Amino acid sequence: MKKQKFRYHIGALFWLLYVCLNTANAQNKPIADTAKVFALEDLQMMVFKYHPIIKQAALLTDAARANVLQSLGYFDPNLKANFGRKLFGGSEYYNHWTSELKVPLWLAGADLKVGYDRNVGYYTNPETHTSLSGLTGVGLSIPLGQGLIIDARRSTLRQSKIMVQYAEAEMVKQINSTWYAIAKDYWSWYYAYRQLVLTREGVELAQRRFKAVSTQTIIGDKASIDSVEAYVTVQERLIQFEKNKVELQNARLILSNHLWNDQGNPLELPEDAIPQRLNGNVEHVGKLALDTLVSRAAQQHPELVKLRTKGSQLDVERAYRQEMLKPKINISGSLLSSRRSLVSNVPDNYDFNWNNHKIGLEFAFPLFLRAERGKLREVRIKRQEIDFDLQQSGREVSNNIRTSYNDLQAYESQLTVQLQSVKNQNLLLQGENQKFELGESTLFLINSRETKLIDMRIKLESMISGYQKTLAELYYKAGTIQAF
Numbered sequence: 001m002k003k004q005k006f007r008y009h010i011g012a013l014f015w016l017l018y019v020c021l022n023t024a025n026a027q028n029k030p031i032a033d034t035a036k037v038f039a040l041e042d043l044q045m046m047v048f049k050y051h052p053i054i055k056q057a058a059l060l061t062d063a064a065r066a067n068v069l070q071s072l073g074y075f076d077p078n079l080k081a082n083f084g085r086k087l088f089g090g091s092e093y094y095n096h097w098t099s100e101l102k103v104p105l106w107l108a109g110a111d112l113k114v115g116y117d118r119n120v121g122y123y124t125n126p127e128t129h130t131s132l133s134g135l136t137g138v139g140l141s142i143p144l145g146q147g148l149i150i151d152a153r154r155s156t157l158r159q160s161k162i163m164v165q166y167a168e169a170e171m172v173k174q175i176n177s178t179w180y181a182i183a184k185d186y187w188s189w190y191y192a193y194r195q196l197v198l199t200r201e202g203v204e205l206a207q208r209r210f211k212a213v214s215t216q217t218i219i220g221d222k223a224s225i226d227s228v229e230a231y232v233t234v235q236e237r238l239i240q241f242e243k244n245k246v247e248l249q250n251a252r253l254i255l256s257n258h259l260w261n262d263q264g265n266p267l268e269l270p271e272d273a274i275p276q277r278l279n280g281n282v283e284h285v286g287k288l289a290l291d292t293l294v295s296r297a298a299q300q301h302p303e304l305v306k307l308r309t310k311g312s313q314l315d316v317e318r319a320y321r322q323e324m325l326k327p328k329i330n331i332s333g334s335l336l337s338s339r340r341s342l343v344s345n346v347p348d349n350y351d352f353n354w355n356n357h358k359i360g361l362e363f364a365f366p367l368f369l370r371a372e373r374g375k376l377r378e379v380r381i382k383r384q385e386i387d388f389d390l391q392q393s394g395r396e397v398s399n400n401i402r403t404s405y406n407d408l409q410a411y412e413s414q415l416t417v418q419l420q421s422v423k424n425q426n427l428l429l430q431g432e433n434q435k436f437e438l439g440e441s442t443l444f445l446i447n448s449r450e451t452k453l454i455d456m457r458i459k460l461e462s463m464i465s466g467y468q469k470t471l472a473e474l475y476y477k478a479g480t481i482q483a484f
Helices: 002-025 040-050 052-075 152-219 224-256 287-300 302-323 370-437 443-477
Strands: 036-038 078-088 091-104 111-120 135-143 273-275 328-337 357-364
Touching: 040 052, 040 152, 052 152, 111 328, 152 224, 152 273, 152 302, 152 443, 224 443, 287 302, 287 370, 287 443, 302 370, 370 443
Parallel strands: 036 273
Antiparallel strands: 078 091, 091 111, 111 135, 135 328, 328 357
């Protein structure tokens, strides 16, 4: 009789403990039934619209195009004018007016010049003296040696246009890098959520078993020690549940770093948001997809594109430096007229014709060309460095893609085995439960097999998360992003 009373009091005690635990756990459910799925595709849409780093990357091409516009400024027409007059002692010493419109031309590096000069006065230099109506000139300045094929302004413009491609490749690189980091954070959140869900299921199973064992302890069908063991299992799983809950909160905060609205204000991931469910179904990447990624990366990988654009830029620089080895021979000529407008009536002797002209010739040539030859040699060396770097980088890109693909294949094989292991472990647990009901097993074995099953399911979710991260890494190393 005393033994039955003892068992009754012990059972009542454990029943009270169960009620307390169940009440506390009711407040620890991670996500409500009205949870909303926040898929990776939804995240990508938000990121590419509102993420500040993505917007910042787009500024790279804008800056490069601004440099192109700046380089085009070397071909802008230039209008200049000069005026000077001196009166002293009732005499006009000079009255000078000079104006010129200079239009740089792309062809042959020539300059078109249209000018008007009026230089009068008693002390005006006879070489520049004009009539009271002034003198109009239309002419060209053409480099026949250095600068005929390419000059500094054409070299600068060509290189700035090439740098637009470089900036676009850098933009793609930054976007790919940003998205790769975001995708990893998403799958870390996925794993933290699935881990918490599975841990919560374990807590609920342990609590139900504790309730059943406590009831059987009260009526004397089970020993009190079974209730103690069931209660210890509840405690262990509750501790793990609280730990996983914190991990989920931290994962949610990390993912929130990438959420912004259209006004540039930061957003937080709602607590009722849950990641998409995969159920062990992952995207299969075949050999054909691998070959496509490798082939595309060889042509479009941002690092390789950047190296090629650097090489193209150096090709332009090399052509310019080779041009600098030529002697400088500039010839200029202008046809002259005293007319001040197209409708003016000017005698033929003072109008535009071959007898009224002004010509000039400029020649310069450094005897040793050491500066020019040294600069050309430096450019050639840099071009060789780019070629070697491109060769090595191309090989590394290809091998990095294949390395990620191999890791992906390994994950896929492990997932297949793990899925089957989970099914087998579930069968073992069911068999152990049947044996327990027949009195041929113990609560310890039940808890052990159940704990093992929960751990295996958590490991499966970890593999799924790792697989998805490796898949994102595969596309990142291929210089692109995964399409949905």
